[in-house]
Amino acid sequence: MIAEVIVDVAAHPIDRPFDYAIPKEVAVLAEPGMRVKVPFGNRKVLGFITKLKETSEFDPKRLKPIHELMDVVPVLNEELLKMAQWMKEQTVCFEIDALQVMVPAALRAKYEKRFVLNAPLEEIAAPLRIYFEKRPFIRLQDAVDIYSLLKKEMEKGTIIADTDIQQQTAVKKVRMIHISDSIEKLEAIEIRANAKQQLKLMDFFLRNAGRSIESSQLQKEAEVSLPTIYSLVEKEAAQISNMESYRDPKLLTEIEQKSSLQLTGAQQIAFDSIENALNTPKTFLLHGITGSGKTEIYLQTIDQVLKQGKEAIMLVPEISLTPQMTIRFKERFGDQVAVLHSGLSAGEKYDEWRKIQRAEVKVVVGARSAIFAPFQNLGLIILDEEHESSYKQDDSPRYHARDMAIWRSEYHNCPVILGSATPSLESYARAQKGVYELLVLEKRAKNQPLPDVHIVDMREELRNGNRSMFSVQLADAIRDRLEKKQQTVLFLNKRGYSSFVLCRDCGTVMQCPNCDISLTYHRSSETMKCHYCGYDERVPKTCPECESEHIRFFGTGTQKVEEELAKVVPEARVLRMDVDTTRNKGAHEKILSAFGEGKADILLGTQMIAKGLDFPNITLVGVLSADTTLHLPDFRAAEKTYQLLTQVSGRAGRDILPGTVFVQSYTPEHYAITLAKDQLYEPFYEQEMAMRRASGYPPYYYVVNIQFTHEDLMTVAEYADQTVRYLKSHLSPNTLIIGPSASLIARVNNRYRYQCLIKYKKEPKLTDTMQQLIKIHRTEWLKKGATLSIDMNPTSVM
DNA sequence: GGTTGGATCCAA
DNA sequence: TGGATCCAACCT
Numbered sequence: 056m057i058a059e060v061i062v063d064v065a066a067h068p069i070d071r072p073f074d075y076a077i078p079k080e081v082a083v084l085a086e087p088g089m090r091v092k093v094p095f096g097n098r099k100v101l102g103f104i105t106k107l108k109e110t111s112e113f114d115p116k117r118l119k120p121i122h123e124l125m126d127v128v129p130v131l132n133e134e135l136l137k138m139a140q141w142m143k144e145q146t147v148c149f150e151i152d153a154l155q156v157m158v159p160a161a162l163r164a165k166y167e168k169r170f171v172l173n174a175p176l177e178e179i180a181a182p183l184r185i186y187f188e189k190r191p192f193i194r195l196q197d198a199v200d201i202y203s204l205l206k207k208e209m210e211k212g213t214i215i216a217d218t219d220i221q222q223q224t225a226v227k228k229v230r231m232i233h234i235s236d237s238i239e240k241l242e243a244i245e246i247r248a249n250a251k252q253q254l255k256l257m258d259f260f261l262r263n264a265g266r267s268i269e270s271s272q273l274q275k276e277a278e279v280s281l282p283t284i285y286s287l288v289e290k291e292a293a294q295i296s297n298m299e300s301y302r303d304p305k306l307l308t309e310i311e312q313k314s315s316l317q318l319t320g321a322q323q324i325a326f327d328s329i330e331n332a333l334n335t336p337k338t339f340l341l342h343g344i345t346g347s348g349k350t351e352i353y354l355q356t357i358d359q360v361l362k363q364g365k366e367a368i369m370l371v372p373e374i375s376l377t378p379q380m381t382i383r384f385k386e387r388f389g390d391q392v393a394v395l396h397s398g399l400s401a402g403e404k405y406d407e408w409r410k411i412q413r414a415e416v417k418v419v420v421g422a423r424s425a426i427f428a429p430f431q432n433l434g435l436i437i438l439d440e441e442h443e444s445s446y447k448q449d450d451s452p453r454y455h456a457r458d459m460a461i462w463r464s465e466y467h468n469c470p471v472i473l474g475s476a477t478p479s480l481e482s483y484a485r486a487q488k489g490v491y492e493l494l495v496l497e498k499r500a501k502n503q504p505l506p507d508v509h510i511v512d513m514r515e516e517l518r519n520g521n522r523s524m525f526s527v528q529l530a531d532a533i534r535d536r537l538e539k540k541q542q543t544v545l546f547l548n549k550r551g552y553s554s555f556v557l558c559r560d561c562g563t564v565m566q567c568p569n570c571d572i573s574l575t576y577h578r579s580s581e582t583m584k585c586h587y588c589g590y591d592e593r594v595p596k597t598c599p600e601c602e603s604e605h606i607r608f609f610g611t612g613t614q615k616v617e618e619e620l621a622k623v624v625p626e627a628r629v630l631r632m633d634v635d636t637t638r639n640k641g642a643h644e645k646i647l648s649a650f651g652e653g654k655a656d657i658l659l660g661t662q663m664i665a666k667g668l669d670f671p672n673i674t675l676v677g678v679l680s681a682d683t684t685l686h687l688p689d690f691r692a693a694e695k696t697y698q699l700l701t702q703v704s705g706r707a708g709r710d711i712l713p714g715t716v717f718v719q720s721y722t723p724e725h726y727a728i729t730l731a732k733d734q735l736y737e738p739f740y741e742q743e744m745a746m747r748r749a750s751g752y753p754p755y756y757y758v759v760n761i762q763f764t765h766e767d768l769m770t771v772a773e774y775a776d777q778t779v780r781y782l783k784s785h786l787s788p789n790t791l792i793i794g795p796s797a798s799l800i801a802r803v804n805n806r807y808r809y810q811c812l813i814k815y816k817k818e819p820k821l822t823d824t825m826q827q828l829i830k831i832h833r834t835e836w837l838k839k840g841a842t843l844s845i846d847m848n849p850t851s852v853m
Numbered sequence: 854g855g856t857t858g859g860a861t862c863c864a865a
Numbered sequence: 866t867g868g869a870t871c872c873a874a875c876c877t
Contacts, residue, residue, distance in 0.1 A: 060877080064854050073877040096856060096876045113877050218855095838873070 059106040074111040088129030101164035148452035157427040161405035168195040174213035236265030313386040325494040340486040343496030345705025365434025372443035395421030433467040441473035444850040477698040484754040506714035548683035560603035588804040632660035671710030681720040690752040693727040700731035759813040775809035790815040
């Protein structure tokens with residue numbers, strides 16, 4: 056038997072199956088979808104079996120055998136293997152990247168370089184022997200001091216270099232103690248009278264004969280230590296076994312089971328449409344204003360799917376920010392739910408994934424990669440907040456969860472629901488064309504009015520001499536809420552407020568020496584870091600340009616606002632939520648629940664808090680500057696602004712108390728701002744579509760962004776230039792090629808970056824042409840040190 | 854991506 | 866001529 060293996064080497068020439076012989080001993084076990092260790096060149100790498108076959112085109116004498124099977128049960132099923140190939144074509148990525156992204160990180164390989172003893176210990180130099188006494192190898196990282204000695208031994212061949220493949224996290228095992236069920240046997244065991252601990256434990260055993268208990272639990276209950284347990288195990292009073300167990304990610308809130316809510320008329324209509332299509336591969340766009348009760352529809356549709364004995368995937372943009380969603384799912388479906396989000400450790404994610412693989416759960420709630428949940432019998436896929444850009448992975452494989460969802464829906468003959476208050480223009484346009492079925496919820500479920508949104512012209516404020524970041528109206532409103540003991544949420548758009556370090560005398564902003572970007576100030580370590588290449592240095596005492604000592608660093612934007620806020624309302628209790636305060640595990644939940652319990656008056660943060668904030672006492676929302684996202688050089692700037700404002704406004708007045716929103720802007724007349732005020736999606740859609748049509752962007756055109764990098768500016772410019780000429784001569788005349796031009800950040804890590812844009816409506820030769828580009832890259836540019844990256848349907852073109 | 858081995862250049 | 870160093874080829 057021969058196995059086709061996709062090897063864990065992400066490089067253009069390796070991006071194809073390699074044939075391996077399957078050793079006789081494991082021939083019965085080997086299956087497609089299993090991970091294997093294989094020799095590759097003169098090292099060993101991990102790979103995935105993608106196919107089994109009888110014969111190979113490759114010279115059988117040169118065929119190497121698989122070194123080791125890493126799985127007993129395949130980690131990828133037939134569907135996912137097929138999907139990986141499709142994904143490779145769609146996103147122009149390496150097949151290995153597609154395969155790896157489908158598997159939990161814990162199952163991806165960790166490579167460790169080490170030196171292995173290849174002769175009797177006595178034959179190597181005396182000073183080295185102590186290193187090899189315990190183990191026949193030493194890890195590279197532990198061997199820095201003895202490197203020259205090792206090198207000599209390697210020349211003799213007594214020590215060889217090797218790479219070891221390790222699995223990161225394994226199955227968690229717990230020690231179970233099985234107490235003997237025979238009282239007579241227990242009573243017959245002799246224990247010395249002075250062994251007080253053992254006597255105490257035996258007493259416990261007699262009272263609990265026949266019970267199986269986790270050893271840590273036993274230590275607590277019987278108040279004894281582990282050695283005591285072991286000594287009784289030796290006397291055969293109990294047996295020890297290791298049992299597989301799941302890590303248990305603790306939720307802060309107790310979950311009680313809840314049943315369905317009564318659907319409103321509009322919800323019922325939407326629900327019925329989906330229910331009627333449960334066994335068809337249909338895509339619905341559920342357009343419901345904030346607070347219209349989309350989640351309840353999701354829950355009840357999933358319930359129907361479960362009744363059919365099928366499974367469901369529920370995607371959310373970033374689940375660690377939306378604990379409420381997780382809680383609602385657990386309330387409704389209990390332990391049939393697996394949760395996958397970035398707040399979990401690799402081991403916890405692996406455990407959740409295993410529950411899915413073993414069909415122990417029926418529903419998965421998770422972020423982007425949960426779309427690859429290995430369910431065998433999918434009945435429904437939901438993407439909540441479908442417009443969110445986090446559904447598109449921004450490095451290879453650059454896939455969009457929405458595309459993957461639709462592919463799987465066709466495979467399983469099941470529907471997809473795309474839900475949003477502010478659908479992406481692409482999805483809405485498809486719904487208009489009838490590709491998706493549009494379902495609309497126009498009213499809030501509890502019939503609350505929409506929040507009262509005021510747009511504040513900040514130019515006016517400036518003219519009136521108010522130079523602070525709070526308008527008079529907003530400041531008054533904050534004080535008012537403070538008096539009424541109601542809560543306020545303040546949003547700051549992160550971009551444009553990054554924390555740079557500046558010389559106040561000459562105006563120099565500290566730049567990264569490797570990239571064309573300013574360094575970011577990190578208060579905790581008193582350093583400046585480059586977020587693109589990782590470069591860091593201490594904040595200088597004097598300016599490197601003019602030697603002035605007037606170095607000023609701005610903390611993160613939110614810190615600055617917090618300081619200003621203290622001047623406006625010194626008595627307010629403020630909670631700040633940003634990258635600094637949420638670094639620790641579970642910090643999001645803690646801050647949010649603290650706010651929910653009324654431990655603060657004001658919650659201040661970036662748009663990361665916009666999602667899932669659902670507290671009845673929030674009656675005021677302030678957007679400090681709506682402009683920062685609006686004027687980004689990106690075709691989605693207006694769309695993003697509209698979405699953000701709508702979402703943020705929706706945080707106010709979700710319960711009985713009505714909500715008020717202040718949106719501060721220097722361009723208050725912009726349609727993205729004026730139309731978000733009353734959640735007028737349709738008019739916004741029309742106007743933005745007109746802009747897109749005029750400028751030739753999605754949904755009118757599809758876009759491909761191609762980026763080139765090279766150490767040398769001239770070389771990269773030439774590469775980009777040649778590519779553009781190639782594209783122009785090979786693609787159809789209606790297709791537009793924009794550029795080449797230098798990227799917005801023209802140099803990263805000392806490499807210059809150029810890009811060009813393909814805009815097309817219909818381009819049957821696109822995939823072929825991209826493959827051609829890769830071929831040219833491989834044969835001509837790779838060896839010159841250039842890189843090529845292709846982003847199909849990018850979320851932004853900056 | 855990582856290893857190897859051959860070509861090339863330099864100091865003796 | 867050893868040896869350092871730089872690339873191109875190859876990987877089943």
